[in-house]
Amino acid sequence: MMAHGRRPVPEMLIGSVTAGVVRRSRRPVFLCGPRYSGRAHQHVDVLAVCVDGSALSEKMLPHAAELAKRLGARLQLLQVLDTPTFNKPTSLAPADVSESAYLSGLARRVGKDQALEVDWEVLHGDPAASIVSYLADSHHTMLAMTTHGRSGLSQVVAGSVSHEVVHEAPCPVVVLRP
Template identity: 50%
Template structure:
């Protein structure tokens, strides 16, 4: 668990909600089981966060295009929540965020939250300066007012 330069302990005196960032990748999903275990130990609720990239104005103006990405992506986090509920007996809620930059969308969402911790994975593939944390997790860590748990992907998952 890390606290970046913007960490505000006054807003996050305890952890009531563990927010897990998922992006559809196996590495991101591999931290779900450890996150469920951590949420149980903290007696916190679990929330999945997923960012849907905003479509260009041209694409969203095409007939039959409006809302399909959002429906598909909410189906993705709904299925993850259902899988956790069935496998672990743990209730999970979720939120689909929108933006062209995942770190900005997550930070915007977190800006009004209190007593939360963000959990995310890092791929660590973005260059020597980002070996400890990928670009999105690094950006969240540096901008978030809450504690951030950056986990390496669980091997074999």
């Protein structure tokens, strides 16, 4: 589904029809934003899944594992630690070690349960910007993530990482609203 919001107000960066489909669907929805490059994504080698330690974000994992199997792709778990740019640690801080332990354990569990090759990566910075930057540097990658499915004023006030990522991503983004 193409996701080209045409409104000047960021009420729906992905467009009202697309947002309605995502809100009402109980299955993952494939979205291609305005920066999607079809020629650059003829095949998928990596299916990256955004997780944040919440049960909501992990609800995408069974869907992503099935899709990775169908595509013959490797599954990669991504987590972004929202850290201020002025406070970059020179060594692993306790939060990094804790988050790395979460991701490595989750990767082992999903790999074993789904009989898949699963790896992981921790990104640092603004969540949406970090994910988009990762995708810009990763060829033949598709992204999967969950969303809270906010709309209207609540999205404008609270923002939405998934909406911003869909709008800026050069690749297809699979979105699930559990």
